[in-house]
Amino acid sequence: MNKPTDGFSAEIDSAKTTHLTEAVKTIAFSRSAAACGVADASLFGDAPLGFRPDDILKGARAVVVVGLRTPRSVILEAAPTVYTRAVFHLDRVLDDIAYRMALFLEDKEYRAVPIPGRGLNMAAISDELRGDLSLKHAAALAGLGEIAYNSLLLSPEFGNALALSAVITDASLSPDPPFTPGLCDNCGRCAEACPIKAILGPANVDKERCRNYYRMYVDIYKESAGLYFCRECRKTCLARGR
Numbered sequence: 001m002n003k004p005t006d007g008f009s010a011e012i013d014s015a016k017t018t019h020l021t022e023a024v025k026t027i028a029f030s031r032s033a034a035a036c037g038v039a040d041a042s043l044f045g046d047a048p049l050g051f052r053p054d055d056i057l058k059g060a061r062a063v064v065v066v067g068l069r070t071p072r073s074v075i076l077e078a079a080p081t082v083y084t085r086a087v088f089h090l091d092r093v094l095d096d097i098a099y100r101m102a103l104f105l106e107d108k109e110y111r112a113v114p115i116p117g118r119g120l121n122m123a124a125i126s127d128e129l130r131g132d133l134s135l136k137h138a139a140a141l142a143g144l145g146e147i148a149y150n151s152l153l154l155s156p157e158f159g160n161a162l163a164l165s166a167v168i169t170d171a172s173l174s175p176d177p178p179f180t181p182g183l184c185d186n187c188g189r190c191a192e193a194c195p196i197k198a199i200l201g202p203a204n205v206d207k208e209r210c211r212n213y214y215r216m217y218v219d220i221y222k223e224s225a226g227l228y229f230c231r232e233c234r235k236t237c238l239a240r241g242r
């Protein structure tokens with residue numbers, strides 16, 4: 001039987017964990033995040049080797065995922081350059097939140113690595129079009145939504161309008177339950193809307209074709225350094241209220 005003091009220490013630990021989790025989420029919400037959840041780092045077993053939280057930070061225990069809402073009007077109506085600039089802006093804000101969170105955790109003597117909204121370091125090494133950590137998978141494991149047919153994160157409150165960043169840490173935080181899928185009904189409209197038919201099946205996008213498509217516009221969209229982020233699959237789904 002545990003000594004009374006053991007139960008007391010467990011209660012104190014649990015209160016500390018809850019308090020730290022709330023403090024970390026407050027950093028996100030106080031900087032205009034629409035969503036913030038915590039994924040248990042041990043649940044990333046399906047991710048490829050080299051792209052799991054523990055590959056990035058040894059001893060990782062939690063992944064905090066931050067979601068910022070892209071204005072619906074920007075996705076649905078804005079000119080391509082405006083949309084592309086909005087994507088870059090959201091990335092900057094997301095990076096700022098992730099860095100502040102990492103510094104906060106370090107000040108509490110934990111280790112923490114921010115994962116930027118557009119973090120393709122490992123992709124550059126491995127020549128793969130994937131980020132250091134799949135933010136969409138992390139978001140699903142943190143309870144923020146599901147990965148839809150068009151491979152985008154689909155949230156119950158914000159549709160596919162969330163942009164993401166994350167922090168991997170060895171701090172003990174209270175994990176949120178992973179999201180139970182059921183929002184995407186596989187209607188296939190996003191695949192029909194894709195101008196180059198790069199959506200091959202459920203959560204199966206030919207990423208290279210998709211990337212090459214928006215790079216075709218390098219001579220036209222000089223204002224956004226030649227980048228034009230296509231969003232037809234995103235728009236179609238958001239427009240139908242998913």
Ligand code: SF4
Pocket residue numbers: 148149150183184185186187188189190191236237242
């Ligand atoms: S358009 Fe239909 S199939 Fe595509 S992601 Fe939305 S709900 Fe799913």
Ligand code: SF4
Pocket residue numbers: 193194195196197198199205209210211213230231232233234
């Ligand atoms: S972003 Fe554009 S090119 Fe890429 S899959 Fe979606 S609709 Fe197709």
